Amino acid sequence: MPNCTDDMPGHASELFCAIIAPQSAATRQNWSGEADMRIRLNRLSGAAAGAAAIAVFGLTVIQTTGQAVRTPRTADGKPNLNGIWQVTNTANWDLLAHTVRPAVAQPGVYANHSVLAAPVVALGAAGLVPPGPGVVEGNEIPYKPEAAARKRDNAEHWLDRDPEVRCYMPGIPRAMYMPYPFQITQGTNKIQMVFAFANASRTIYIGAAPDPPADKWMGHSVGRWEGNTLVVDVTDLNDRSWLSRSGDFHSDALHLVERFTPITPDALRYEVTVEDPNVFTRPWKMNMVLYRQLEDNAALIDYRCIELVEETFLGHLRKDQLVKHWEGDTIILDVTRRVQPGDKRYER
């Protein structure tokens, strides 16, 4: 069986590429005789339709590079989003431009140079926020005044309030830019995304969608294709997910419009417009890129944290607590971290 490469001339081969592109070489081998025959049938019977389809879908011109790049296609001519994807940015730490800083800080010698504080002081360089240029267009999140105050307060009490710290589902859009992979399965009337972190997932209905049953952590997503772009309208999110570790939050009036656009066979531009009149003065937008995992052994491995956060949040309720007051020449890390009134779990 030929490979799907640019040196295959003619429309039929292009359609052929469109059909098999989503599959790895390994998959093609598995698809045995039955699949091979079907592909050939499609090439023949679909020749005329194929030519028309290719005229519309065959090439995507990439404005940013000026190069013509072949967009992998599904059998029905849509851009092929299948695969394992991940951002390389630092949006999960902070959506805005930021330099390196302690994940938990306390005042140091200089007012504008804080130092690592408990409970991350022992982590050293592993306890820092990685720097990044930010993902927000205009580098400003238009919080209402009272919401801006709450964001600052959230940032101060990050460890008590951030759902990520508790291994909760990240919500949308945060799930898209957690620093862990997720897998897209592009079906015929649904697109399923499964995230390594906390086994979160979302279903994007294409076209017809049921009525959303209730507010959910991962919301209710309805998508449509606009040319090469998958446009997804997200509603029915709860008010408990956050947007970053920096205290960025939203209400249950959050409404998102996401746009997924292939820019190379292995990169998707991801734009999301954020609208929430309870929290923001106007809609605002994030813009970033999702990259395909190309490793031969790429795999979506569950980032399973449920049992691993029990010590953080329930360790004080053990009959014999594991956290001791350390002594001797061992580092003494006496962490006092009071949970503020209102932030205790059963109060939320």
Next chain:
Amino acid sequence: MRARARFLTLLGALTAATISALALQDVAVAGQADRQRTAAAPAPRPAGQAAAARPAAKVPRTPWGAPDLQGLWNTNTLVPLERSREFGTRAFMTQEEHAKALADLQLRNQRPGRDSRTVAGQSAVGTEKDVARAYNEFWFGDKPTKLSMRTSMITDPADGRIPPYTPEAARRIADKREFLAALLQGTSGGRPGPISPRRADPSPDYNLDRINRSDNTEDRGGPERCFGSELPVTMGTGTFGGVMQIVQAPDSVSIYYDVGQGSGFAWVIPITNRPHLPKNIQLYRGDAIGRWEGGTLVVDVTNFSDETNFHGSRENLHLIQRFRRVDANTLSVEFTAEDPTTWTRPWTAIQELEKADEKTTLVLEGGCHEGNYGLLGMMLNTRAAEKAFAEGKGPDPATQDNATGGGAEN
């Protein structure tokens, strides 16, 4: 999985005589359609056989030509995993047996269920057993309304039952059972005797059961810690009204199981011939690798962890699942389970799932862990009880049964 086991235990308690004897069955839509067509015939063809005979041309295909597994799949009927011994090696009921099973099912649906607050005919109000009932009937979903002709999900071995444990596994399981009994010793739900000296011992296995101790979060069962349902999922009504959503692409099949009272989970099966992950990678739901064999998606799952327990099999479980679209309305889901450290031979079970209406069937995200105040409550409550006992204001928590509550009539 354990939630289902608990449910089936409850179910057994409610209707032990009728259910276990009559082996209420999984739906087999192919079989039902078949029965309708052959209504005049004295004995309908067994569902599985009818499904196998169906011409392949009727199987919906994806645009890229694969058998289309997509949609929402469920069953609102009961099939016991294991066959009642009275059926012997007979895999399907007779029409008379089927009619009686249906009648008994309807009778069962009229019973009060778990909302009943009596135990052994006595009012249980205010007793430990009453308090320990975590869930009432509301949580168990709609009662089944259909039956298939199958006498068990298990098709191999021929007696429809899980093969015997290896001596090693039998010893392992007996050890755990004795540990569970020791923690209940001297309580209202346990054998008579003083508080066991084993009360503070570590569990002999990674505990997933409902044990009578809350010293640590690790003492609580997997469902209470929101571990989520395990593989393989069998879509019986005992999964609290399960729905399975499949989205399919050429390089992956993505399943969302909305099962087990919010214990649902996402499971991506990559279609690939990469090798399994290195042996040291042990995962709660294993490492799945799918391939197509003709019209069947065959999924090989290894790399399980000791935090799972499928009928006694833990990290050495090897699952082979087969998904096959039988016709427009039926998906056949089969698994073969093997673990030479647990069973004397591999065994195989099958379910035929019915396509659900996407307009009226809601698929909900789990959210068990996100809303898990129960685990916090069990820990808080136990520490409070210990404090009260130390102050002479209450009984010794070690003498209380906080594990066996459940069945209303047991």
